[in-house]
Amino acid sequence: MQQTLPLDNPAARLHALLTALQKQESAGRPIMDAWAAVLGANRASINEEMAGVAALLNDLKRVVERIDDPTTTQMYRHYMPEWSRSVLSPGSSWGAGSNGLVDVGALATLGGLATLLSVMGSEGSIPDEQSVADLRESLESALAEVRADGGLPPEVRRLLVARLHDMLWAIDHLNVMGPEGVKAAAERLAGAVAVSSDLRRSGPVVTKVLEVAGRLWTAFTFPGQVGEAIEGWNQVKELLPSA
Numbered sequence: 001m002q003q004t005l006p007l008d009n010p011a012a013r014l015h016a017l018l019t020a021l022q023k024q025e026s027a028g029r030p031i032m033d034a035w036a037a038v039l040g041a042n043r044a045s046i047n048e049e050m051a052g053v054a055a056l057l058n059d060l061k062r063v064v065e066r067i068d069d070p071t072t073t074q075m076y077r078h079y080m081p082e083w084s085r086s087v088l089s090p091g092s093s094w095g096a097g098s099n100g101l102v103d104v105g106a107l108a109t110l111g112g113l114a115t116l117l118s119v120m121g122s123e124g125s126i127p128d129e130q131s132v133a134d135l136r137e138s139l140e141s142a143l144a145e146v147r148a149d150g151g152l153p154p155e156v157r158r159l160l161v162a163r164l165h166d167m168l169w170a171i172d173h174l175n176v177m178g179p180e181g182v183k184a185a186a187e188r189l190a191g192a193v194a195v196s197s198d199l200r201r202s203g204p205v206v207t208k209v210l211e212v213a214g215r216l217w218t219a220f221t222f223p224g225q226v227g228e229a230i231e232g233w234n235q236v237k238e239l240l241p242s243a
Helices: 010-024 031-039 046-067 070-088 104-120 129-148 154-172 174-195 204-219 223-237
Strands: none
Touching: 010 031, 010 046, 010 070, 010 104, 010 174, 031 046, 046 070, 046 104, 046 174, 070 104, 129 154, 129 204, 154 174, 154 204, 174 204
């Protein structure tokens, strides 16, 4: 049985998607339909979903450049054209047959790179499905409270709704966003609280949203860093006025 790679870096997420695509390949199956099956999309939404997959190519480039390891860089440069071909299908229409989209050797190398990046460039932890579902429910509850709070200034409500939607979107697209995307969405809320005095003065609902965002951020953080993560979010909460 093939071992499932942790989706803690863009190479691992791209590998999971291309592995699923390989199983959908067929001369009689259009590229569009093969990708739609992988992403759980339909023909009306497939272009939007593919934008997230294509972004993984840039994410992978960014991580490889950050690591700055000659062997990793050489591997990346050699196989990146093949990985890009699988995603972008240059010279082929969406209606062309999907056979041959994924090169076996390039896929195996991507898996090796994913394993390496889990050690050298991991973004954090990914909770189990139930934990993710619970976090999503907490975000939905916080969003409902923000919308129901008639005392919030309109600009504060818009900001909180936007940040909560960012976090929900990241969780719903975990297969392309990964831990880094989820934590970045939560960090945007913390940054807004840190710089906006209006936001800090906007009542208990801001505290509730910040607490939910802190749980989200902590859940996608390495276990050994959880203590530091909680301390960091508590420091942001201290910026809020006392009840």
